[in-house]
Amino acid sequence: MDKIKVVVRMRPMNERETLAGQSSAWSVSQTTVSLAGSDKPAFAFDAAFSHLETTRNIFDSQAKDLIDDCCEGINATVFAYGQTSSGKTFTMSGDKNAPGIISLAINHIFARIAKSTDLTYTVKVSYLEIYNEVVNDLLSPGNINLKIHEHMTRGVHVGGLTETLANSPDHVAALISKGEANRHFGATNMNERSSRSHTILRILIQSQRKESVAAGKQSGIRVSCLNLVDLAGSERAAHTGAEGKRLKEGGSINKSLLALTNVIEKLSKEGSDRGHIPFRNSKITRILQPSLGGNARTLIICTVTPSTGFIDETISTLKFASRAKSILSRAD
Template identity: 45%
Template sequence: MAEESAVKVCVRVRPLIPREDSAASENAEPVHYFWKYDAKSIYQSDDGNSSKSFSFDRVFTPEETTNQLYQAIAKPLVVSSVQGYNGTIFAYGQTSSGKTFTMMGSDRFPGVLPMAVEDVFQTIKSCPKKEFLLRVSYMEIYNETVSDLLVDSWKRKPLEVRETINKTIYVADLTEELVTSHAQVLAWIRKGEKNRHYGKTKMNERSSRSHTIFRMILENRERSDPASGENADGAIIVSHLNLVDLAGSERASQTGAEGTRFKEGCNINRSLFTLGQVIKRLTDEGQK
């Protein structure tokens, strides 16, 4: 988010979930943590002594809410996207670590995605001298196949990822719906979530079995002022805001995955490894 780096990495520490809490109670032993953290680092510990440390741009505690996380790291990107800059926010981590909860939230506690959508429209209201055109798309990558979450299942087909002569990557035939309100966008998100692949594993009752990318395409230009006779130059600025919920990395020995679930897990891990290499490359480029 800061100007000095193209990539920022933050960690959210979640509390124990019921499955973990009940396991600890059944063993009648206190839970032992082999790590500790502060505002920007996590320390791996062994017998009370720190052996390794990992630095991040920010570490959020279990007591901090999704709204606090959003205000600190996501909102600046959302606002800048309305101003014409591209931005991407994604959740990465082990299965059952709370990625989808952070990104999507619940009826009571909205996640990053619905809060971002609301702020896009609120920010647009503060730009009366500009006019905007907004479109949204929602895609899923399941077992290395890209599909459109905004079309009905009986119409859905594998989509191809292509490259233009200008080296721009795009997904052919992906639906882009024109939207004019916060409620309209949320309705498309709900439709997409119904079409998404979920499954049950030992570590997660409702495990995301695919990666999803929700994209808002924002076009803006200066308004002409009939009262003063000033005409805008007509230049259109296009920006993209990508909100990504990645499937969790997993080990078959822990999830109990077999058959289809095992295949899904292998494809998830393979694609996450590739993503890791891309991010490493971006980080290395930013440090040169």
């Protein structure tokens, strides 16, 4: 069983890029992404998806088995990484015409629960954002600047975070909508509704055999956590036109994504070459530490832009994905 899977998704050209006279610079096959017309080696991953592939295809082929394992008691994380306006939020959250990974995962969890004949389940949901390196509770907006703790049994966790019992996909969707209303967004030249924070939807799944519940026993309880992460996009001020508040937000976003890149870089090295793993350099790497360095299953979806105007940014994302892939290759 792969602990870490790394896939790449190439979005289609958008109207802004087409009007600017840009064109698609990349070629995508089943597992590789390469610069069209270049003799440089292709970037290779567990899977690569062109703009013709749906989010449902990505979920069914890459995420569904991870969600199944989480329902069986194994911690799991799915996160999307890429430059701003590369399709991360569309991939994770979707829109009215195409459900994202988050809603597909939630529907799958409750479908499994409905079909279970021997287990009883409890599902709890929490939703947080990391904005300018401050952790805020999106379900209780007055609950801000939360602290990250480490416990012998609970591991790394956010103290004081609201957990709400959920009984259906619609209930979870309502909680997400409530959280989104409290999230930080802002307009930039590249995205009219740009995510200015990282978010983590945390789904705690507890299961126990029905006969044990009926007998009032506390044994045989399995608890696992699914983290569904929408990272804010890396960005260059020259492209986004960011200034003032937006520039400060962008700097914080880039700093935390650099910390994530450094952690992935260290983890990809062998033995003594690793040195210290700087999980504590950012709130996002601290919270994701169990997923990146522990025994959890992790799916990394790197979203990239095909345009000739953003070749450097796409290469940067592909290099990040390649380093993450090397962690898996070494583990195998």
